[in-house]
Amino acid sequence: MKSLTILKTAFTVLFFQQIAFSQETKKETAPPQYTIENCVNHFELDKAKKTKVGYQYWFADKDFTQENTLKMSIVEPGKSTHAPHHHPEEEFFYILEGSASFFLDGKTIVVGPNTSLYCPPNAEHGISNAGKTDLKYLVIKKDLR
Numbered sequence: 337m338k339s340l341t342i343l344k345t346a347f348t349v350l351f352f353q354q355i356a357f358s359q360e361t362k363k364e365t366a367p368p369q370y371t372i373e374n375c376v377n378h379f380e381l382d383k384a385k386k387t388k389v390g391y392q393y394w395f396a397d398k399d400f401t402q403e404n405t406l407k408m409s410i411v412e413p414g415k416s417t418h419a420p421h422h423h424p425e426e427e428f429f430y431i432l433e434g435s436a437s438f439f440l441d442g443k444t445i446v447v448g449p450n451t452s453l454y455c456p457p458n459a460e461h462g463i464s465n466a467g468k469t470d471l472k473y474l475v476i477k478k479d480l481r
Contacts, residue, residue: 368400379408389415390470398479405479408432411471416464427461428476429453435467 368374377395384393390410398405409417411434420439429438431451438445438453439462446466447453455461465471 367402374400384410387417389417392417401479403479405475405477407475407477409471409473409475411463411465411473413465413468413470416462418462420460420462422458422460424457425478425480426457427455427478428474429455429463430474430476432472432474434465434469434471434473436471436473437464437466439463 379393379395381391384391390412392410393408395406395408396404397407411417429436429452431447431449431453433449436447436451436453438447439460440453440455441459441461453463463471463473
């Protein structure tokens with residue numbers, strides 16, 4: 337009888353742990369509630385993430401948006417965030433300040449502010465700072481959940 341009581345207790349504990357885990361998972365995957373307060377995001381340097389080549393600031397990441405993300409990258413002179421690469425998502429860059437060297441499928445061009453750069457899905461691409469001042473650009477990327 338004692339074994340049966342222990343077994344029932346263990347089963348009950350496991351059952352309630354499963355329920356609690358299931359509810360936690362649902363909370364994590366539920367879409368955020370959008371309000372005027374969380375839909376307006378003003379850049380704050382102290383909330384930017386430091387990188388090896390500068391910093392980045394997420395205005396809207398994949399945990400907040402339904403489909404697209406928006407990030408600002410700041411890259412020091414002569415550096416790049418990473419080597420040319422490709423991924424299934426399309427991506428846009430919009431140059432705010434500085435001079436960018438844009439690589440796309442074997443060709444490179446240098447551009448300045450107020451220029452948009454499009455990276456089609458699966459195209460090899462990269463961006464680096466071609467100037468003597470910081471390069472500041474926006475990255476708009478589709479999130480293929």
